[in-house]
Amino acid sequence: MVSIATVLNESSHKLEEVSGNNSKREVEILLEFSIKSQGKLFQLDHEISEDSYVFFKTLLEKRLKFQPISQIIGQRYFWKSKFLVTPDVLDPRPDTETLIEHTLSLGKFNRILDLGTGSGCILLSLLNEYKEAIGIGIDISKKALNVAKKNADLLNLKHRASFKLGNWCENIEGQFDLIVSNPPYISEYEMMNLSKDVLNWEPRIALTPEGDGLEAYKYILNGAKKLLKPNGKLILEIGYNQRDDVSYLLKSNNYKAITVIKDINNKDRIISASWFD
């Protein structure tokens, strides 16, 4: 039998090549997950049982192959809830919480459309805040939609959230007072510099529309016009360097009240606009 503290020290050292300064924290997460999922207590001065140790080593192996922690443990906290995460969806990012925060600052919405819903983290977090709202999540990935549906179920939001397979705004019926989207926006060039965790493990279709990274915005901005109610809001996540390009696209499509919001790292992250027809 080995002590939990010894495993923590040895494994943190091993994981440094993958996770650098985060290695200790990551090993702690994997150890705690292994030990608790065997129904035992996680305490540094305890010894680790054989079954927990075997399980932990399989998880550590995955991380050593650069699989993201959230995929290994199958979950991630986003805004105020825990979401199921698999290799079929983008791992919800803290940056995207800026979109939730900004939306809430604009008041109440009743009918929400989320384009490129992935895990459903944006739509479901908003429905949790707006208790009377209903919403639809669209995604081109059937596998991602299955994850979003499971999350809606886990969060008891199935009665207010529906999900539909589709290509951005095509074949959507109804009018919405809020359309949100965190589309794939990394350019083909920037994809070459991504870390292995992201490049090798997250769905490429969730990361990039290829080319200059702007293609999804063009479809969304044009399609959203016929789906927004008068004075409806379009709120989008953008890359830190896309403020001017997406503002220009919004202006050319006659959107008004264009506002850019920075994330917690002081980078341009969200752009919102109004549609008056």
Ligand SMILES: C[S@@+](CC[C@H](N)C(=O)[O-])C[C@H]1O[C@@H](n2cnc3c(N)ncnc32)[C@H](O)[C@@H]1O
């Ligand atoms: C950056 S991820 C965002 C996922 C989630 N909304 C979030 O913020 O974590 C982009 C999502 O858009 C979806 N997507 C890509 N192309 C699409 C298209 N043509 N129509 C609809 N969804 C698309 C991807 O499958 C992916 O789930």
